[in-house]
Amino acid sequence: MSVCPESGAAEPVGYITRVQSFSACHRLHSLHLSDEENRRVYGKCNNPNGHGHNYKVEVTVRGKIDRLTGMVMNLTDLKRCIEDVIMTPLDHKNLDQDVPYFSRVVSTTENVAVYIWTHMVTVLPPDLLHEIRIHETDKNIVVYRGE
Ligand SMILES: Nc1nc2c(c(=O)[nH]1)N=C([C@H](O)[C@H](O)COP(=O)(O)OP(=O)(O)OP(=O)(O)O)CN2
């Protein structure tokens, strides 16, 4: 908990998370590797037919809990940001073909997390975004904190 330098009042810091699922297909294939290297590195995920995931994304923001509103930020506003940054561009899309960012960047879940972070910081208030956590499958989870 931090203290307001003017009033001396406690300013607790909170973390709030909204979860959003989206469905998309992709193929792991790097432009920087030969076809043979791509097959070796990515295995079945390099299959030209591609494959799909039901991704689950957790978007966490961190900030002071406003004394007047009792909120770090309004979750309804966070929901709108998620709609614009995740659902509109990514849901029911072929990541590699429909999202220009992934025409040259391999669509690993790490890079999907970087994509979401990079766009989310442009629509959120400054310094609020804390973490993007993506469940690619029940077993595979990626975390990105803008580092
Ligand atoms: N570092 C990364 N490694 C892999 C990624 C990734 O994004 N980052 N992605 C894949 C594939 O896209 C693939 O979809 C993984 O699926 P799969 O191996 O089928 O998933 P599970 O491990 O959960 O499945 P089980 O077979 O049930 O264990 C691969 N690597």
Ligand SMILES: [Zn+2]
């Ligand atoms: Zn995959």
